[in-house]
Amino acid sequence: DIQMTQSPSSLSASVGDRVTLTCRASQGVINYLAWFQQKPGKAPKSLIFGASVLRSEVPSRFSGSGSGTDFTLTISSLQPEDFATYYCQQYYNYPPTFGQGTKVEI
Amino acid sequence: EVQLVETGGGLTQPGGSLRLSCVASGFTVSSNYMDWVRQAPGKGLEWVSVLYSGGDTYYADSVRGRFTISRDDSTNTVFLQMNSLRVEDTAVYYCARGWGYGGKTFDYWGQGALVTVSP
Numbered sequence: 534d535i536q537m538t539q540s541p542s543s544l545s546a547s548v549g550d551r552v553t554l555t556c557r558a559s560q561g562v563i564n565y566l567a568w569f570q571q572k573p574g575k576a577p578k579s580l581i582f583g584a585s586v587l588r589s590e591v592p593s594r595f596s597g598s599g600s601g602t603d604f605t606l607t608i609s610s611l612q613p614e615d616f617a618t619y620y621c622q623q624y625y626n627y628p629p630t631f632g633q634g635t636k637v638e639i
Numbered sequence: 640e641v642q643l644v645e646t647g648g649g650l651t652q653p654g655g656s657l658r659l660s661c662v663a664s665g666f667t668v669s670s671n672y673m674d675w676v677r678q679a680p681g682k683g684l685e686w687v688s689v690l691y692s693g694g695d696t697y698y699a700d701s702v703r704g705r706f707t708i709s710r711d712d713s714t715n716t717v718f719l720q721m722n723s724l725r726v727e728d729t730a731v732y733y734c735a736r737g738w739g740y741g742g743k744t745f746d747y748w749g750q751g752a753l754v755t756v757s758p
Contacts, residue, residue: 576748624743
């Protein structure tokens with residue numbers, strides 16, 4: 534199985550900050566990398582697929598980059614509604630695997 | 640509007656069985672990849688199973704031989720039959736629509752159904 538490792542596990546930030554989350558795959562996944570946002574008690578929400586393609590309803594302050602084994606999710610100006618846990622997920626092969634998550638806290 | 644609604648969660652003892660249902664609206668399950676993903680309390684996300692439109696199924700090693708995914712096209716519903724449940728199967732189980740390369744990522748998720756396995 535492909536192992537996905539996210540860093541940091543958590544971070545504290547303020548509204549307006551630029552934050553960057555990192556995801557590393559144990560082997561190359563080309564650009565078959567997705568990012569999800571999850572708020573407490575809620576289902577995950579798809580943000581990005583193909584490493585850098587935003588879903589249509591996702592604000593443009595979110596961006597993704599990377600290929601191969603190293604990926605980043607950047608929030609250019611953190612908003613109150615962005616405080617959540619973020620997961621990366623590879624969909625290059627089975628089984629699909631997720632990182633352990635990065636919790637973005639105030 | 641795409642919606643997924645899971646039902647069937649609950650409390651059972653180790654060795655017991657439960658069947659989760661996921662009713663879909665806004666699209667046809669038989670034309671899509673349909674997955675189950677679970678999340679143990681306070682933990683991350685774990686893919687469980689997929690049902691292809693053509694009927695092929697795949698399972699995580701942790702549930703293979705105990706869980707079965709299926710669907711009812713007449714009611715646009717996907718099921719997860721869970722047998723020989725273990726304490727470590729305790730989790731919120733999400734139904735999700737598979738998407739992308741081989742359907743191995745997910746664009747829509749249900750609200751989740753809590754399964755608790757406890758002596």
